[in-house]
Amino acid sequence: MGTVPVKINDKIAFFETHLPVWGANTAAIGLTAAQVTSLATLTAAARSAFTAAITARNAARAATSAQNDAVALMGEFGGDLVKTIRAFAETTNNPNVYNIAVIPPPAPPAPLGPPATPTNLTTTLNNAGQVQLSWGGTRAGGTSYLIERSVASSAGPWTLVGISEERKFTDQNVPSAVPSVSYRVSATRSGGTSNPTAPVTILFGTASGHGSAESGGSGSLSLAA
Secondary structure (H helix, E strand, C coil): CCCCCCCHHHHHHHHHHHHHHHHHCCHHHCCCHHHHHHHHHHHHHHHHHHHHHHHHHHHHHHHHHHHHHHHHHHHHHHHHHHHHHHHHHHHCCCCHHHHHHCCCCCCCCCCCCCCCCCEEEEEEECCCCCEEEEEECCCHHHCEEEEEEECCCCCCCCEEEEEECCCEEEECCCCCCCCEEEEEEEEEECCEECCCCCCEEEECCCCCCCCCCCEECCEEEECCC
16 A cells, blocks of 8 residues: 555645645755645645535535426426326317327227136035136236036037136036036137136046035046945
């Protein structure tokens, strides 16, 4: 580490501190009075410039803060006026308002694509022999759900047995005298229809009845007669 500090203020303070000592002992330390006088002039100029720079930076920060506050107030108030103009155009059903105000009309909403495939399809067979289904999924964009059933196998063929606006459905017409039923659910809206869920299969203990009620999830559910 050098004798003279690196930081600006410390460097100036170093020479300010040493000038009186060096001025009083010029011959004893190998300097001349002219050298000490020149250093004093340079040190005073450095201190003055440093102080001016600090003042300028403080002024710049204050000016920047004032600028940001002014722009924020302008933007907030002006943005509210733009909202007022848009509301006026909508309530008067006059798109020419946008031309007069020289602001763009609102962009049409982007079309929604197909919804995501429903999740966590589960089934419950109640005591009345009805199958209650529930699942997870979105209702955005007016999404509804297509419930399909197969009595042949979990590979189909599939028959649409209901459409639900909720994330649940009760199949009140479960076929009798079948060894199993399988279900799958798809989500649909104007943008399209999702892929169906993985099938959930309920296996009955006999072909003549549905047995007791139990809960099921993804995969197969086997019931005792």
